[in-house]
Amino acid sequence: MKRILLISLIILTGNFGANAQKSFRIGYVDMEYILENVPEYQEAAAQLDTRVKDWREVAEKNRREIQALKEELENEKPLLTKELIEEREEEIAYREEQAAEYEQNRFGPNGDYIIQKKQLIRPIQDQVFTAVQEIAENRNFDMVFDRTSESGMIYASRQLDVSDQVLRSINRASNRRQLDSKEEVEQFEREENRTVEEDAEIAEKEKAVKDNKSEREALIEERRRQRDSIKEARQREFEERRKRILEERQRKKDSIQAIRNKKDTIN
Incomplete structure (x- = not known):
């Protein structure tokens, strides 16, 4: 993997030298060396080592106890009934299952050790990546690699992104x-045949046209809402005026009818 990466770098460097006529600057860091010289990491690593030691002691204790149960069963088998032997074997199988689960939870791919190791390294890695980016930009490095990592590259200039x-x-x-x-x-x-820069310029112009179109559409929509609002207000005003007129007419009719009824009563 590293040999392939080195060959790729040589080819890439040659291409840049031929085409861009500029020096190709590559840097590297040694993450292991950095971690060994960060006091905060060393303190946290010591605490994790203490936990790991305790976990290993528990795992070893479980294995010894299971082995003792097996030896005890083997020695007592001639004195036990078939049912008791099966019961003891089930107990041993259960203890083995519990012990295996404990070791998996502590040391498996998703176990406590791996998780806490990542949590321990991550803050230092973030600091390293931030420092690498700043240094690379200040010193005009095109790439920076971690010599101790399989992933290799941890920084690359945007100019290299194709x-x-x-x-x-x-x-x-x-x-x-x-x-x-x-x-x-x-x-x-x-x-x-257009270059990336020409495409970017055209895309920017198309975006400006689209934004202007959106602004026009928004303005037209706002004017339409204003017209509809005025129209609705006028319609409400008309309905209210019509309602008042009808109510006034009805009151007059009721008043006239009341007068008639009164005359009829007197006569």
Whole structure:
């Protein structure tokens, strides 16, 4: 793995020297050396070692007790009934299962030791990564590696990131397969010959057009809401005025009818 990485770096350095005509600066850190010289890490590591020692003692004690039970059963078998032998064997099997579960919980891939080890290293790693990025930018390093890590690279200049170009190439290949007419092919080839910078400029312009369109649509929508609001207010005012007129008419009718009824009563 490291040999492949080294070969890739040599090729990459050669390409940069030929194409960019600039020196390619690479740095590295030794994470193990850093950890050994950070007092906070050493103190926490000592505490973890104490816990690990206690866990190992418990695991060893479980194994000794299980072995003693097996030897005791083997010696007493001639004196025991079949039922008692089976009962003792079940007890031993249960103790073995419990002991294995304990060791898995403490030392397994997702056990306490691995989890606490990661928790112990993570704050130091974060500090290292922050310091590496600052130093790399100040000293113009293109890449920084951890010589003790399988993952290798822990910093790379943004100028080396070709992810957008790769994605652009994949999208263009996919789009090319969907072209039908000669005009579409010619248009595609013109777009394909554009640089990443030209694509970014066009994308920025399209975004500005889209933002302006969104602003216009928002303005139109706001004006429409204002018109609807005015219309609704006028409609409510009309309904209220109509209601008052009808109520006034009804009161007059009721008053006239009351006068008539009174005259009829007198006569």
